Amino acid sequence: MVCSSYLKTVILQAGKHIQKVSRGLVKFASLRSPKTISALRFSSDRIFPSIRKMMVDTNASANRGITNNSSSQKADDGGYASGGWKSEDGKLSCGYSSFRGKRASMEDFYDVKTCKINGQTVCLFGIFDGHGGSRAAEYLKENLFKNLMNHPEFLANTKLAISETYQQTDSDFLESGKDTFRDDGSTASTAVLVGNHLYVANVGDSRTVISKAGKAIPLSEDHKPNRSDERKRIENAGGVVMWAGTWRVGGVLAMSRAFGNRMLKQFVVAEPEIQEQVLDEEFELLVLASDGLWDVVPNEDAVSLALLEEEPEAAARKLIETAFSRGSADNITCIVVRLYHDLETKPQPETQAPSETDMELQSQPEPQTEPQMETEAETITEAETHTEPEAEPEPEPEPVGRAAPETQTEAVTKSGPTDGDGKQLG
Structure with missing residues (x-):
């Protein structure tokens, strides 16, 4: 009687375990469905956002x-x-x-x-x-x-x-x-x-x-290992350069330094x-x-x-x-x-604020004609200076007639153009 009751107990416990295993198999099969997989992914994203970010x-x-x-x-x-x-x-x-x-x-x-x-x-x-x-x-x-x-x-x-x-x-x-x-x-x-x-x-x-x-x-x-000088240096040091998809040192590294x-x-x-x-x-x-x-x-x-x-x-x-x-x-x-x-x-003047002098020059266009007059005066003076040795005029009356050109020459020298555009800066 004891043996028969013991066997009944074992059979009942085994039946319970078999039922648990069968339920687990059914659940596993349901997890393979696309709907379940997508639902699990959504849940994991919400529950483990940091893990997903690390991945x-x-x-x-x-x-x-x-x-x-x-x-x-x-x-x-x-x-x-x-x-x-x-x-x-x-x-x-x-x-x-x-x-x-x-x-x-x-x-x-x-x-x-x-x-x-x-x-x-x-x-x-x-x-x-x-x-x-x-x-x-x-x-x-x-x-x-x-x-x-x-x-x-x-x-x-x-x-x-x-x-x-x-x-x-x-x-x-x-x-x-x-x-x-x-x-x-x-x-x-x-x-x-x-x-x-x-x-x-x-x-x-x-x-x-x-x-x-x-x-x-x-x-x-x-x-690169296949550079002639690099390959020679590696081989002299006891290494080897071989082809493994590309030239590599020891068949491992695709660069030589x-x-x-x-x-x-x-x-x-x-x-x-x-x-x-x-x-x-x-x-x-x-x-x-x-x-x-x-x-x-x-x-x-x-x-x-x-x-x-x-x-x-x-x-x-x-x-x-x-x-x-x-x-x-x-x-x-x-x-x-x-x-x-x-x-x-070049100093790039556009990066600087215009000065008062620049504003005055922009508002007074009249002086722009002065450099041309000075240039003409300078040219005339130079021409007269070159012709003086050829003409050799009498020295005594000359200062009176030549006084005006000499004054013009001094003015040109003092106020001559100081920039590339010929504008008078003084």
């Missing part, structure tokens, strides 16, 4: 790209940011634009800074394109220019300061991440303007191009190549960009498109849009710098 990459890195010189900054959930800045003396303005593009995350950073060192105005512009993560690019954005401006030889020997700062910053970055398992890296393409001297330094495959009289001139050469990349540091150095230019009135603008632009936009196109826009911020946005429309699948970041040399040679 969509809002490109916080683009917001970190705001610099101390940005006059405007816009960012949206698509990973887009742009802004602009103008120098106090009006000789330079720049615009920058950054777009996540088709990538799931943003690894590009940019930096724009100005400062005065010993009374000398210095402008710095930089593009940093990360790979394997954004940590290296962000580190450069926060530290590279700061370290450079603190270098003791920055003004005395700018090229040496740039070279040493690049390599020291790379060492500092590797030291900061020695206890982590990350091995990300970054390019750097920077332009430093000290007075009218421009220093462009490059590590990696970002690029800087300058426009001179409408012609595009690259001021950096991409560090970079910050970071600890595992390849013996072959992938952070020593920059530096070019110096003395700017004159023929230099119009400067374009710095990550390879997301240069992969699909040639140097000449970039310069011609940037010259079409009056404002550099609009030019930077135009270049970003062009690269994306041409199929760029990478992050795209660009800085456009415009140079205004005419401000150095």
Whole structure:
């Protein structure tokens, strides 16, 4: 009897569990219907909005790209940011634009800074394109220019300061991440303007191009493993360059120089190549960009498109849009710098309020005829002066007849034209 009652209890409990399992299967089947799935999505959006926001990459890195010189900054959930800045003396303005593009995350950073060192105005512009993560690019954005401006030889020997700062910053970055398992890296393409001297330094495959009289001139050469000099340097260090979809160092990295990349540091150095230019009135603008632009936009196109826009911020946005429309699948970041040399040679009177003297000259048009009369008098006097040696008149009666012309000559000399228009300023 005990056994039979025990069996009944087991059978009843098993039946209850079977019913629970069957109900669960029915519910699971109902969850697969489209209506249920859409309802669950709607509920999750309302209950967990922060989680949903985290799942969509809002490109916080683009917001970190705001610099101390940005006059405007816009960012949206698509990973887009742009802004602009103008120098106090009006000789330079720049615009920058950054777009996540088709990538799931943003690894590009940019930096724009100005400062005065010993009374000398210095402008710095930089593009940093990360790979394997954004940590290296962000580190450069926060530290590279700061370290450079603190270098003791920055003004005395700018090229040496740039070279040493690049390599020291790379060492500092590797030291900061020695206890982590990350091995990300970054390019750097920077332009430093000290007075009218421009220093462009490059590590990696970002690029800087300058426009001179409408012609595009690259001021950096991409560090690709298949460059003959780079390949020789890598192989001499014991490395290998092989094809893996593109030429790569050790079959891994598609550039031959970079910050970071600890595992390849013996072959992938952070020593920059530096070019110096003395700017004159023929230099119009400067374009710095990550390879997301240069992969699909040639140097000449970039310069011609940037010259079409009056404002550099609009030019930077135009270049970003062009690269994306041409199929760029990478992050795209660009800085456009415009140079205004005419401000150095002419004072631009339109920027100053008219003085009382200017108002008087505008309200009195009569004196405009005086310079013509003075010019004629001056011409006559010069003609008479040249004919005197040929005529050789008698010296005694001459002062009486010549008194009036001599007085006119003195008047012309004292009140002669002092500007290009022949207007009497005295």
